[in-house]
Amino acid sequence: MANPSILILPGDGIGPEVMAEVRKIIDWFGAKRGLNFDVSEDLIGGAAYDAHGVPLTDEALAKAQAVDAVLLGAVGGPKYDNLDFALKPERGLLRIRKEMDLFSNLRPAQCFDALADFSSLKRDVVAGLDIMIVRELTSGVYFGEPRGIFTEGNERVGINTQRYTESEIARVARSAFELAKRRNNKVCSMEKANVMESGILWREVVQKVHDEEYPEVELSHMYADAGAMQLCRWPKQFDVIVTDNLFGDILSDCAAMLTGSLGMLPSASLGAPMANGRPKALYEPVHGSAPDIAGQGKANPIACILSFAMALRYSFDQGTEADRLEGAIEAVLASGLRTADLMGPEGGKPVSTSEMGDAVVKAL
């Protein structure tokens, strides 16, 4: 049987640096665990624009569609701020999500014990926190038409459209319920059904999928503003949160920051099963391209490495190997190694991006 295939899209800013460390991990799994991958690489974001004048070429997209999993670094940077909307680095990311139909974005918000003191929240509020935000990723106001800036009378008006069909809501709800079954069996769905009709439909469909297919999972509903409050107040009340594209963008970033472990958080974006049974999948760290520290060996590669661990788990059915990799990272942290973003008052041994990657390989 052919090796499973991976396409690496390092992107911009610190993307290439952190991805170089993931390469070391992939190589280790090949050499030591007989887990060989066919790895190819291409451009996305500003890097693609610089080379080809577009933030994602059709060729790169075709490759992404053909592989078993895509690993992405990060996109964006001030250099591209004044580009046309359609040419911005972010459009490459949004296009690949949309064209691969990666509707279910899994964003774990986990607090690593060694890092709990980094949180702006009190230790007892975040220590041991482990929640999963499932964000709808291919619809809603990110993609709805009509959209644009139009002229009306003597002024301009900016328009975007929030749009959700029943089937779009149902499939991401299913994905949240499935996850909850393997976790603590609780889903909280968030919208603004008190203000938006799209939220009314969202609530109704999530409830229906629950009642008909997952009655054994505990389901609650919350308005998104109250949800933001509750996340900040006592995040441990949640297990799985399911919400739309825009609310998910904000709430998952908020939750990620609460953990104090931003440089540590991976994400998975999953679509429908392919012919081989694997879901279409793209894995990327939650952090951005951090142009201010790019190229200085300061970036923390752990979020990107943990994204590869998610790939092992969700794309390659290698849960045990994923556990092994996550265990290695915990060991490295416990031994006190710290990239710049993890240097707190209690100190630690400062290491560069590549030293951190090497340490993880060694711990493996």
Place this chain on the structure above:
Amino acid sequence: MANPSILILPGDGIGPEVMAEVRKIIDWFGAKRGLNFDVSEDLIGGAAYDAHGVPLTDEALAKAQAVDAVLLGAVGGPKYDNLDFALKPERGLLRIRKEMDLFSNLRPAQCFDALADFSSLKRDVVAGLDIMIVRELTSGVYFGEPRGIFTEGNERVGINTQRYTESEIARVARSAFELAKRRNNKVCSMEKANVMESGILWREVVQKVHDEEYPEVELSHMYADAGAMQLCRWPKQFDVIVTDNLFGDILSDCAAMLTGSLGMLPSASLGAPMANGRPKALYEPVHGSAPDIAGQGKANPIACILSFAMALRYSFDQGTEADRLEGAIEAVLASGLRTADLMGPEGGKPVSTSEMGDAVVKAL
């Protein structure tokens, strides 16, 4: 000259209880400071639905349009959950905001020193926090057309429309810059210009109003997801934040919760100047109707009393009297009186809603 006029809309849940305490304060200002108001009262929300079958009658709206300031308690409750969208308590609130054209919603997020330990955030992150969120309140996805649940092929689709004109953005931007001039001279504008064209127009117009009319104010722009992160990480970096209706709903609730002082936070919703020079205005606490504790004398009336202090300041040009009222509240807190929501580990003297109101009157 006629007395300035106030319309009180107590609404639902704890609304009537907390408003009864505000009445005592209003009476005190009449008796002791010669500040007399013509006070009338009407229904909104579920209370209006129960009496009239609609969440806001045309008569109540006409009264609101005619007075100098509206004081509102809170709307909503589980009893009304299954009403038609158009009849829900919230529609009464949205209608009055829209018809009075109260485009600028001022939501201070302040941390009261006596309560800093209530925050889930570390004391040094929130102690002394004083930021102001200016939320656009009469446009955006809350009101844009088309909206509704439609049938497409063999399924339904929920649609809402985000819509902002240049003049809608410009007027709320002006209101934020004006506030900043009286504060720390800094405005941060938040949108998702990397994803939404309405955000691109938002950013452009805010920048233009700044450059042409307020070049002396420091202006920055942030994506709303990054803004949520930064609010949770280090909220003191902000002075005034200006953002749209939906982002403002979420970000201001998030900021409010961070302060630990949710039962203490007032808000003002301001429109254009009326013939007498006063802005159209509605004042309401940030907290909701809290149906679970309604009618038990447990509610904290301070947010509602502080909303009246905002009315003194923004509608009646009585800044000194507003300071006096705020000072009285600080004194009461410092003396250790606490409603149930404020009872923390260090204790305090438990008081009921009306005892708290009486104590504020006494401190005045």
